[in-house]
Amino acid sequence: MRIAFLTTTQHGHLNPYIPVVNALQAAGNEVVLLLVSADGGALGEQRRQTLGAAEVHMVGQVQMAPWSDDPAKIGPMLASSPLADQVADALRATAPDFALLDSLPVLAAAMAGAQASGVPYGMIWANLGGVCPKERRQGRWLYDEQVGDYLTRRGVLWSTRTHSARSPILNVMPTIPSLVGDEAVTDDGVQLVGLPGAAGKRGDEVAFPGLAEIDVGRPLVFVSFGTIFFRRPDLLRTVIMGAVKTGAQVIAAVGDLAEELALPADVLTAPYVPQREVLERADVFITHGGYNSVAESIRAATPMLVIPLAVDQPIQAYFVETAGFGTALEPADVSEQAVADAVTDLLDPGRDYRARLRAAQPECGDSAARTAELVISAGEKLQRKREQ
Structure with a gap:
């Protein structure tokens, strides 16, 4: 199976996903990593080596500063972003059977691009926003509303209970019940898979x-x-x-x-x-x-x-x-x-x-291995449907 994985160059996003890329490859899949440059970030050679045979494509860029500025600017910024077209083009060109998207609001335009591409996709989170009840997100509501309006207009599912995007196929939250407790919103298909951060090379190790x-x-x-x-x-x-x-x-x-x-x-x-x-x-x-x-x-x-x-x-x-x-x-x-x-x-x-x-x-478990299992299972189900 050929699987695309989309995230940013930020340490807090790439770090937990390198083990997922490697777990997918270890299970015999081809992996295409679509990286969006955040604030000009790039993929260094040491980190590139940790990704094995995965294809790596740099696809567009985002800036973090606007997300701490006036929330009213977010909607127009997303609407004018070329990232949606860049991601749609990249997915069509690399032709994966399935794509896994980092559900980061900064990447909302990328989600719209995935929806437009026609490639089936799932969502994964690098924070707890995907299961956090909206009443705990009050400081982010104005940003969330801008993102939700942008995505729903483009056919992406939106959870009004958490103010976050959803996939109709697969939603993966790397966390544990002991952390998120009974308040976590998971009854709309979000699956908890254990914590990120397990042992394994990430390519950013230093001596101290x-x-x-x-x-x-x-x-x-x-x-x-x-x-x-x-x-x-x-x-x-x-x-x-x-x-x-x-x-x-x-x-x-x-x-x-x-x-x-x-x-x-x-x-x-x-x-x-x-x-x-x-x-x-x-x-x-x-x-x-x-x-x-x-x-x-x-x-x-x-x-x-x-x-x-x-x-x-x-x-x-x-x-x-x-x-x-x-x-x-x-x-x-x-x-x-x-x-x-x-x-x-x-x-x-x-x-x-x-x-x-x-x-x-x-x-805590091995969230990378569990995520790989769920992605592969989702892809296989889609293949069986296409063959019927």
Whole structure:
């Protein structure tokens, strides 16, 4: 079977999907990866090598900044985007039997292109928006309404209960019941397949000598606001210094801000760290709430302090807190003392954060393998229908 997979170049989207591409190939399928460049991002050679024999095609581009600007601009921007035609043309040219689309609002024009192409497709999510009840998305409603109007006009299914797109064939949510609980909207065909973030090469691994400098006599706090949202030096320094105030050892991923932050000498920093490896050692993770980071922290059974900065991150913050896997602070409420208090709470064994995370481990599973099984099954059903 020939399967297309469409996502962006962003780490938070490509990282969890590389294992899916490889699981599909391991099952004997041809895979075509259609990559949309986000903010000019490209696919480096190291990452390309992790994709094996998959065909890779760069298809159009998107910019992230408009999605934090005036919501009223989103609809006109999508309507004028060439991405719909570019994706439709790419799907027709590569001729897959089935396509799996990253259901990211930024890629709404790509979804419209898939619908126009006539290629059958399924949806997959790289955040919890696809199962989040709309009342938990109040800060995103104006954006959601623009996207929903654009997509429904072009024949794409739209869930008004979650303000997210749907496929009539297959909807895959990489998450677990312990995280999303009873509030998750799954009765319209969304299937939970386990968490992303399992072991396996992703092509962005780096060495971090700081691991050898950890003071094992102190709790370890890891701070990272991801690869897009880290550039908030005042907030980042306040968070780091709040963690330092507890007496913990701190590791921080700070991009190119290390000199500007002027941190104490025993704070271990790097532009980018091997996150999964650090999380296995950490006692607390302070994160912006990107879903890839949240999933990896759950897999490592590391309690989280989530400080959501934009887009889907408040959704992850809400579910982390309600699941008892951590706590959350609004950026406006961040102070050194507030962070220190939150970290102290998370380190308290009597609060059972780590116990709840450990109890969730049997649910984590291999979401890549399960996704591949569902995609293959959907494709085979379509083939049988065509042959009848």
